[in-house]
Amino acid sequence: MMRVSSRVRLKTLVVGVPLVALAAVSCAGSESEGPPRDSTTTGGSPGTGTGTTGGTTSTGGTVTGTGGTTIPGNGGTGNTGTGGVEIPGGSGSGGAGGAPTPGNGGAPPANGGMAGMPPVGNGGTAGIGGSDPTGTGGDSAGMTGSGGTPPSTGNDPPGYWRSGDWHGCVWTGIDTVEGSTTKITPQDFTSQPAGGPYCVSGTVHGDYKSVSLLGFNLAEPPEGADCSYKPVDINAxxxxxxxxxxxxxxxxAVNFAKKTGATLRIQIQGPNGAKDENDRWCYTITDPSGPILAKFSDFNTKCWDGTGNDYAGEPISAIVFTVPGVMGTQEQFDYCVQGFALGNSPDDAPEGGSSGPLTGRIGGPGSRDLDFQRVKVKAGGKSYIIQNNNWGNPDGTDQTIEYRDNSFTIVQATGAGPGAGVPASFPSIYIGANGDTQGGLFSTSSDDNLPKQISTIQSIQTKFKYNRAGGNYNAAYDVWFSASPPNAPYEDAISGFVMVWLYDPPQNQPIGSPLPEQANIAGRNWQVWVGQRGGSRANANAPVVSYVATQTLMEMQFDLLDFIKDATKHGIQPSWYLTDVFAGFEIWDGNGTQGLAVEEFTAVVQ
Known part of the structure; x- marks a missing residue:
């Protein structure tokens, strides 16, 4: 059978989505809704879709296969946004302020407040997820820092919470999308002990307008408050x-733990935020687990793309945690909020429990977004992105993968690539910042030491383990380089590629031609292939240096820098910057790949 060449292509693009209206909450809340976790358009000449209220414009792109074969694609479309609805917030008036006074039952804090003279923090019972009833100092306006919870007066209703000067009902909510299947459990916290942690789970309907919410009112008096779940009163x-x-x-500063990779956002909401999209601001949490610091300067009325209004110190009535919907699939969520407080670093968040393994499913039939769905996970203190990346023939194939921390398994794949050596997909796990990172949600830049100039790299210790070989797919690393640090979004290697194939299928081969002599690297022999990227893009002449194992390897732990140094003999320049490291499967035919798995991948750049 004729052996043909391959190269991986990625394409990511944000699709505009609307705002959301709510169906039912306990007290208050409305989601400042945004796009899916990963919206993607592949191929073709640019197509434009214009959103109206709450929407944005999306644009198509191109995907080029080996030899310049272009795979046409469709432009994105915007969506009509819908404003939020009014949510009741309980009785009472007044906000924070006034001179702070010592709390009852607690010891004075060791440190002062954040501003002004250091007042004594409130004592009493432990804060959310915390164990120390001693509060740290507050500020001159009367807000407390991280730490304890003021004592209840004995009149707190079930489902009521206290943390520092903050107090009110804890509530949940869902969207009002027609036919919505969004569910959240529990609906309220009236039967649970006060003090948290506050854990919710469920599914969000497969629509960008859909959402689940977990909210905390900040200044709701206990007198007359009813924290039980109830339908929305739009006039309250x-x-x-x-x-x-x-x-x-x-x-x-927030401490939280997730069991699935669903996108989690923080929303701060003013008194009119339920119906006024300019009175609520959101922040997308980009880390798989807490603690984190959500800076006020990063809150925006459209946090998914930053095109809305920045938060400018407006009064806030509730802090809300939201999970947005993903078009075409039920988004499963399961997370706990152990606590949150005003702070200047993640260390100011209350302590909480561990998150356990992060599990879930991405991809599947139903929409183009699912073809390119991604999730951020963490292992060994490092972040990784797992991507479905059904890029080669998304209109003719579907693919679904399940993940558990830094491993994934293909549970469903259909069809084959479009021909001319173009794979159907490249399900993979990686470090880097390619494509639409959505403000860092799909980037590992916080802890990957990338981009980094090749000549300054000391080592790239990595491990890749998978479970089987034998189908029409490879098991390979894909390593990207740029002549300078990227200053704009990129969806392919800008200047050059290195690939390391642990398994070479009989039907396919790397780009280029084999060199007459093999290379001995990491104690093994490798057939070296050298060629050019090809196609019609700016990187058509980019060198591609591929190392193919002469014997199939099911697992390898080594220093990737050894391969990169050898590749400098074949077109890769020491002055270039390493930007991304992938490991996964280029799949030419999805039939028979069910159960194929990356069992472990790690990569640490130093």
Missing amino acids: PGPPAVNIASSGAAGI
Whole structure:
């Protein structure tokens, strides 16, 4: 059978989506809704879709296969946005402020407040997820820092929470999308002990307008408060607000734990935020687990693309945690909020429990977004992105993978690539910042030491283990380089590629031609192939240096830098920058790949 060449292509693009309306909450809340976790358009000449209220414009792109074969694709379309609805917020008035006074039952803090003279923090019972009832100091406006919870007066209703000067109902909510299947459990916390942690699970309907919410009112008096779940009263006023900006804190320090990779956002909402999209601001949490610091300077009314209004210190009545929907699939979520507080670093978040393994499913039939769905995971203190990447023939094939931390398994794949050596897909796990990172949600830049100039790299210790060989796919590393640090989004290697094939299928081969002599690297012999990227893009002449194992390897732990140094003999330049490292399967035919798995991948650049 004729052996043909391959190269991987990626393409990511944001699709505009609307705002959302809510169906039912306990007290207050409305989601500042945005795009899916990963919206992608592949191939073709640019197509444009224009969103109206709440929408954005999306644009198509091109995908080039080996030898210049172009795979046409469709442009994205915008969606009509829908405003939020008014959510009741309980009775009471007034916000934060006034001179702080010593709390009852607690010892004075060791440290002062964030601004002004250091007041004594409130004592009493432990905060959310915390164990120390001693609060740290507050600020001159009366807001407390991280730490303890003020004591209840004995009149707190079930489902009520306290943390520092913050107090009110804890509530949940869902969207009002027609036919929505969004579910959240529990619906309220009236039967659970006060103090948390506050854990919710469920599914979000497969629509960008859909959402689940977990909210905390900040200044709701206990008198007359009813924290039980109830339908929305659109005519009820929102809960009282507090002035969190006057605290002098940089943001909100949050400790949380997730069991699935669903996108989690923080929303700060003013008294009119339920119906006014300009009175609520959101922040997308980009880390798989806490603690994190959500800086006030990063909150925006359209946090998914940053095109809305920045938060400017407006009064806030509730802090809400939201999970947005993904078009075409039920988004499963399961997370706990152990605690949050004003702070200047993640260390200011209350302590909490561990998150356990991060599991879930991405991809599947139903929409183009699912073909390119991604999720961020963590292993060994390092972040990784797992991507479905059904790029070669997304209109004719579907693929679904399940993940568990830094491993994944293909559970369903259909069809083959479009021909001319173009694979159907490249399900993989990687470090780097390619494509639409959505503000860092799909980037490992926080801990990957990338981009890094080749000449300054000391080592790239990596491990790749998979479970079987024998089908029409390879098992390979794909390593990207750029002549300078990228200053704009990129969807392919800018200047050059290195590939390391642990398994070479009989039907396919790397780009280029084999060199007459093999290379001995990492104690093994490799057939070296050298060629050019090809196609019609700016990187058509980019060198591609591929190392193919002369015997199939099911597992390898080594220093990837050894291959990169050898590749400098064949077109890769020492002055270039390493940008991304992938490991996965280029699949030419999905039949028979069910159960194929990356059992472990790690990569640490030093």
